[in-house]
Amino acid sequence: MEHLVKEELTAKDFETDQDVRWCPGCGDYAILKAVQKTLPEIGKEKEDIVFISGIGCSSRFPYYMNTYGFHTIHGRAPAIATGVKLANPNLSVWQVTGDGDALAIGGNHFIHALRRNIDINILLFNNEIYGLTKGQFSPTSQTGIKTKSSPQGTVDRSFNPGNLALGAQANFFARVIDIEPKKMVDVMIAAEKHKGTSLIEILQNCIIFNDKVFAGVTAKDVKLDRQLWLEHGKPMIFGAEENKGLVLNGLKLEIVTIGENGVTEADILVHDAYEQDKTLHNLLITMSAPEFPVAFGVIRSVEDNSFDENIWNQIKEEKANAKYSSVDELMNSGVTWEIE
Amino acid sequence: MSKIVEELNDVVIKFAGDSGDGMQLTGTQFSNTAAFIGNDLATFPDFPAEIRAPQGTVAGVSGFKIQIGNQQIYSPGDEADVLIAMNPAALKANMDWIKDRGTIIIDSDSFKAKDFEKAGYNNNPLEDGSLQGYNLIEAPITKLTKDSVAEFDIENKSRTRSKNMFALGIVYWLFNRPLEITENFLDSKFKKLPELAKANKAALKAGYNFALTVELLPSSYKVKAAQLPKGKYRSITGNEATAWGILAAAEKSDLKLFLGSYPITPASDILHELSKHKSFEVVTLQAEDEIAGICSAIGASFAGSLALTTTSGPGLALKGEAIGLAMMTELPLVIIDVQRGGPSTGLPTKTEQSDLLQAVYGRNGESPVIVIAASTPSNCFDFAYQAAKLAVEHMTPVILLTDGFIANGAEPWRIKRMSEMPKITPAIVKGERGDWNPYTRDEKKLNRTWAVPGIKGYEHRIGGLEKQDITGNVSYDPNNHEVMVKIRAEKVARVANFIPELTVAGDEKADLLVVGWGGTYGGLHTATSAMIEQGQSIAHAHFNYINPLPKNTAAIFAKFKKIVVCELNNGQFVKLLRSELPQFDYLQYNKIQGLPFSKGQLINEFEGLLNGK
Numbered sequence: 001m002e003h004l005v006k007e008e009l010t011a012k013d014f015e016t017d018q019d020v021r022w023c024p025g026c027g028d029y030a031i032l033k034a035v036q037k038t039l040p041e042i043g044k045e046k047e048d049i050v051f052i053s054g055i056g057c058s059s060r061f062p063y064y065m066n067t068y069g070f071h072t073i074h075g076r077a078p079a080i081a082t083g084v085k086l087a088n089p090n091l092s093v094w095q096v097t098g099d100g101d102a103l104a105i106g107g108n109h110f111i112h113a114l115r116r117n118i119d120i121n122i123l124l125f126n127n128e129i130y131g132l133t134k135g136q137f138s139p140t141s142q143t144g145i146k147t148k149s150s151p152q153g154t155v156d157r158s159f160n161p162g163n164l165a166l167g168a169q170a171n172f173f174a175r176v177i178d179i180e181p182k183k184m185v186d187v188m189i190a191a192e193k194h195k196g197t198s199l200i201e202i203l204q205n206c207i208i209f210n211d212k213v214f215a216g217v218t219a220k221d222v223k224l225d226r227q228l229w230l231e232h233g234k235p236m237i238f239g240a241e242e243n244k245g246l247v248l249n250g251l252k253l254e255i256v257t258i259g260e261n262g263v264t265e266a267d268i269l270v271h272d273a274y275e276q277d278k279t280l281h282n283l284l285i286t287m288s289a290p291e292f293p294v295a296f297g298v299i300r301s302v303e304d305n306s307f308d309e310n311i312w313n314q315i316k317e318e319k320a321n322a323k324y325s326s327v328d329e330l331m332n333s334g335v336t337w338e339i340e
Numbered sequence: 341m342s343k344i345v346e347e348l349n350d351v352v353i354k355f356a357g358d359s360g361d362g363m364q365l366t367g368t369q370f371s372n373t374a375a376f377i378g379n380d381l382a383t384f385p386d387f388p389a390e391i392r393a394p395q396g397t398v399a400g401v402s403g404f405k406i407q408i409g410n411q412q413i414y415s416p417g418d419e420a421d422v423l424i425a426m427n428p429a430a431l432k433a434n435m436d437w438i439k440d441r442g443t444i445i446i447d448s449d450s451f452k453a454k455d456f457e458k459a460g461y462n463n464n465p466l467e468d469g470s471l472q473g474y475n476l477i478e479a480p481i482t483k484l485t486k487d488s489v490a491e492f493d494i495e496n497k498s499r500t501r502s503k504n505m506f507a508l509g510i511v512y513w514l515f516n517r518p519l520e521i522t523e524n525f526l527d528s529k530f531k532k533l534p535e536l537a538k539a540n541k542a543a544l545k546a547g548y549n550f551a552l553t554v555e556l557l558p559s560s561y562k563v564k565a566a567q568l569p570k571g572k573y574r575s576i577t578g579n580e581a582t583a584w585g586i587l588a589a590a591e592k593s594d595l596k597l598f599l600g601s602y603p604i605t606p607a608s609d610i611l612h613e614l615s616k617h618k619s620f621e622v623v624t625l626q627a628e629d630e631i632a633g634i635c636s637a638i639g640a641s642f643a644g645s646l647a648l649t650t651t652s653g654p655g656l657a658l659k660g661e662a663i664g665l666a667m668m669t670e671l672p673l674v675i676i677d678v679q680r681g682g683p684s685t686g687l688p689t690k691t692e693q694s695d696l697l698q699a700v701y702g703r704n705g706e707s708p709v710i711v712i713a714a715s716t717p718s719n720c721f722d723f724a725y726q727a728a729k730l731a732v733e734h735m736t737p738v739i740l741l742t743d744g745f746i747a748n749g750a751e752p753w754r755i756k757r758m759s760e761m762p763k764i765t766p767a768i769v770k771g772e773r774g775d776w777n778p779y780t781r782d783e784k785k786l787n788r789t790w791a792v793p794g795i796k797g798y799e800h801r802i803g804g805l806e807k808q809d810i811t812g813n814v815s816y817d818p819n820n821h822e823v824m825v826k827i828r829a830e831k832v833a834r835v836a837n838f839i840p841e842l843t844v845a846g847d848e849k850a851d852l853l854v855v856g857w858g859g860t861y862g863g864l865h866t867a868t869s870a871m872i873e874q875g876q877s878i879a880h881a882h883f884n885y886i887n888p889l890p891k892n893t894a895a896i897f898a899k900f901k902k903i904v905v906c907e908l909n910n911g912q913f914v915k916l917l918r919s920e921l922p923q924f925d926y927l928q929y930n931k932i933q934g935l936p937f938s939k940g941q942l943i944n945e946f947e948g949l950l951n952g953k
C-alpha cells in the first residue's frame with residue numbers, strides 16, 4: 001500500500017479570513033493564538049475539529065478558527081457540543097464559553113456535560129464580567145463590585161467555576177491565565193488528551209469592563225508569591241525564592257516556608273492530579289489571593305470512560321445482539337394477522 | 341342453554357377501574373382479540389392524571405375505550421354501549437359516557453358503603469334509582485375470582501388481582517369472542533410463573549362460564565369481521581407509529597438517528613420506544629431539560645445525523661429559541677409536539693389542538709418552519725417519515741403535530757413495507773468543495789446544502805447571527821437582512837410544490853365543507869360520512885399540511901358556499917386560514933374540553949348549519 005505522508009499542519013492553517021473583532025488589548029487574542037498553536041499538536045485533521053460556542057465576546061471564537069464551527073445561542077453550547085460528539089465520536093470538539101454563558105444562563109447544561117463526562121474540551125474564559133452586553137456583573141464577579149447593573153455594588157455571592165465543576169463530578173479541571181501562552185498550550189494539549197469533559201478555566205482580562213481584575217495575582221511584584229503552578233508528581237512549591245510550600249493542617253491547607261521551623265521539602269504536599277478523591281483538589285481550587293497563591297495548571301485529571309464511549313459501546317452491544325436486522329423486520333414482529 | 345345472539349354493526353366498550361385494576365391490559369386484550377377475528381377498531385386509554393391517586397377515588401380511575409365494527413372504524417367512539425365498572429368511582433367517572441339503555445357491568449363486591457363514599461356518592465347508586473334506564477348487571481366479581489383461583493399455589497394478594505380477567509371473561513361471552521388469544525398471552529407473560537398463568541386463565545374462563553350460566557345477560561352480541569384491505573396487520577399506537585416512522589426514515593436515508601428529549605406527558609413513549617432500538621444505531625439522549633433536548637439534536641444535525649426532538653406544548657415553548665437557531669442555520673431537524681391541553685401545565689393527560697399557532701409563529705423574528713400534522717394513530721408513521729424527508733431534503737426544521745388522543749390511541753395498521761416508502765435524498769454535499777459556500781442554494785427548493793464535520797475541505801462556520809447571502813458570513817447589512825428573511829420564507833413556501841394536494845371526501849358541490857386538521861380526522865370523518873350516507877349535502881377536507889398549505893386549498897374552498905373549521909381549541913387554524921386566504925368566509929366549531937369531538941355533537945352542529953341556522 002502506498003504510504004501517504006500527512007501534510008504537517010501549522011497554526012496558520014487554523015486562521016480564517018474573518019477580521020478578529022475583539023477590543024484591542026483583550027485577553028481573547030492570546031487565547032486564540034494559543035489554540036491555533038495547540039491544534040497542530042493534537043494529531044487531528046482540520047475537518048475533524050469542531051468549535052462550538054454560545055453567546056458572549058468569547059463566543060465569536062469559532063468564526064476565527066478554520067475548522068468546522070458553530071456559533072450557537074446563549075448558554076446552550078454544551079448541549080449542542082454533546083449532540084455533535086454523540087453523533088460523531090471521532091471529532092475533536094471544543095466548546096468556547098464565558099462566565100455568563102457557562103455559569104449563568106447555561107449553568108444547567110454546563111453541569112450536566114461535566115456530570116455525563118462527554119469527551120469535549122471546554123474553554124471557559126473567565127473575566128468576571130459581562131462584556132458583550134457592556135459591563136454587568138457575572139456569577140464570578142466578586143461581591144461588592146460596582147457595575148452598570150449594580151451601581152451600589154453587588155450583594156450577590158460569587159462562585160468558583162472549579163468548585164462547581166467538581167461538584168458536578170468533573171474529572172478534568174485546569175486553570176491558566178491569558179498572559180501565559182506557553183502554559184495555555186500545554187494545558188490545552190493535556191485537555192485534548194484527556195478522555196471525558198475537560199474544563200479549562202482561563203482567567204481572561206477584559207480590558208474594557210473589568211481591567212486588571214486579576215492584577216492581584218499577575219502583577220510582576222506579586223506574581224511569584226501568588227501563583228502556584230501545579231504539576232502532577234511535583235511538590236507544591238512556589239514563591240519568589242521557591243521556598244514556600246503547602247502542607248495540610250487537619251482539613252485545611254497551610255503555607256509553610258522550607259528551612260523554617262524544621263520544614264524540609266519532604267514535608268510539602270506532592271500534587272496528584274490523578275487522585276479520585278476530590279477533597280484536596282477542591283482545597284487547591286478554592287485558594288485565593290492574597291492569603292494563598294492561586295492554583296494553576298492541571299489540578300485534576302482522573303481517568304474514566306467518557307459518556308460518548310459508553311453510549312456507543314451500548315449501541316455496539318445492542319447491534320451484536322440485534323433482534324431485528326431491518327425496520328421491515330421490526331414492523332413485522334410481535335402479534336400480526338393477515339386479512340385475506 | 342341456548343343463547344340469543346344479536347348482530348351489531350359497531351359497538352363501544354369501556355373498561356374502567358382503579359388504576360391498580362389492570363384496565364389497560366384488559367382493554368388491550370379485548371382489542372387484540374377483536375383485531376384477530378377481523379373487526380376494525382380504534383382504542384383510547386384514559387389515564388388518571390396522578391400516578392397513584394388514592395384507591396377508590398374518581399381521580400384514580402383508569403379507563404380504556406374501544407370501538408369495534410364490521411366496517412372501517414375511525415374513532416374509539418363516544419358513549420359506551422357497555423361499561424365495565426370495577427368500583428363505584430369507575431361508575432361515577434363514566435356516568436355521562438354511557439348510552440341510554442346501555443349495559444353496565446359492575447363488581448357488586450366493591451359496592452359496599454365505604455366504596456361508594458370514597459367515590460363521593462352520598463347514596464348507594466345501586467339503590468337510589470340513578471341507574472334506572474340502564475341494563476345493570478351486578479356480578480360478585482371479587483368473590484367469584486377468589487373462588488376460581490382457590491386451587492392455585494399463588495400469593496394471597498394475587499388472588500383478587502385476576503378480577504380483571506374474570507370481567508374480561510364476561511365481556512368475551514357477551515361478544516362471542518374466543519379466549520385463546522388472551523390465554524396464549526397469559527402463558528407467555530407468566531412464562532416464569534406458571535401458577536399465576538393458570539390462575540389468570542382460570543379466572544378468565546370462570547368469568548366466561550359465569551356469564552354463560554347465569555341468566556343475567558339477556559343476549560350476547562356478534563360483530564362480524566370488517567372488510568379491510570388485504571394485507572398483514574398489527575395494532576399500533578400513535579406514539580409507536582411516530583417512532584417507527586422516524587426509524588424508517590433513518591434507514592431509507594441512510595442517516596444515523598439522534599433523539600434528544602426530555603420526558604413529558606404524553607410524548608415520552610416516543611423516547612421510550614426509540615431507546616429500545618439502539619441496534620439500529622439510534623442515539624437517544626435523555627437531556628437535562630427541554631432546551632438541551634433540542635440543542636443536542638441541533639448539534640447532531642450539524643454533525644450529520646437525522647436529528648429529532650420530541651415534546652409537548654410546554655416543552656415546545658422552551659424550545660422556541662433553538663428552533664430559531666436551526667431555522668437560521670438551515671439545519672434539518674424534526675420536532676415532534678404531541679399536543680396536550682394547555683395553557684401552562686394545563687391538562688397534561690387530555691388532548692387538545694392548541695399548539696398550532698405556537699408551532700407556526702411562536703418564535704422571535706421572522707422564523708418560518710414547516711408544520712405538518714398527523715391525523716390517525718397509524719398515519720403518525722407516514723407523517724413522521726414525511727417530516728424527516730422534508731427536513732433533510734429542504735434543510736429546515738419541521739414541526740410535526742400529533743396529540744394525546746392519537747398518540748395514545750391504537751388501531752389496526754396494515755404494515756408498511758420499506759420498499760413502498762418514498763425515497764429520501766438528504767442534501768449532503770458531494771465531491772470537492774470547488775466554489776461551494778455554506779449558503780449556496782438549490783435553485784428549485786432553495787435549500788442550502790449539508791456539509792458535515794469530517795468531510796475534508798468543507799470546513800465552515802455557521803451561527804445564529806444574520807448571514808451574508810451565499811457566503812454565510814456574519815452580516816449586518818440592512819439590504820442583505822431583508823433578502824435573507826425573504827429567501828427563508830420563500831424556501832418554506834416552496835415546499836408546497838413537494839407535498840400532496842388537499843382532497844375532499846364527499847361531493848365537491850355540497851352545501852357545507854367541513855374543514856379539520858390533525859387528530860380530529862376520525863371524529864370528523866365518522867360524522868360527515870354518516871351524514872353523506874343519509875344523503876346530506878356535506879363534504880370533508882382534512883389538512884395534514886399546515887405550513888405551507890396545500891397549493892390547491894383556495895381552489896377547493898372556492899367550490900363551497902359554507903365552510904366550517906372544526907378544532908379542539910378556541911379557533912387557531914381558522915385564524916391562520918383567515919390571514920392566508922382572507923377571500924373566504926369561515927364558520928367555526930370549537931370544543932375546548934380536553935376531549936375529542938363526539939359524533940352526535942358534530943352531526944347536530946352540521947345539521948344546524950345545513951338548515952341555515
Ligand code: SF4
Nearest residue numbers: 023026057131206207
Ligand atoms: S468587552 Fe472585554 S471581553 Fe469583550 S472583547 Fe472587549 S475586552 Fe474582550
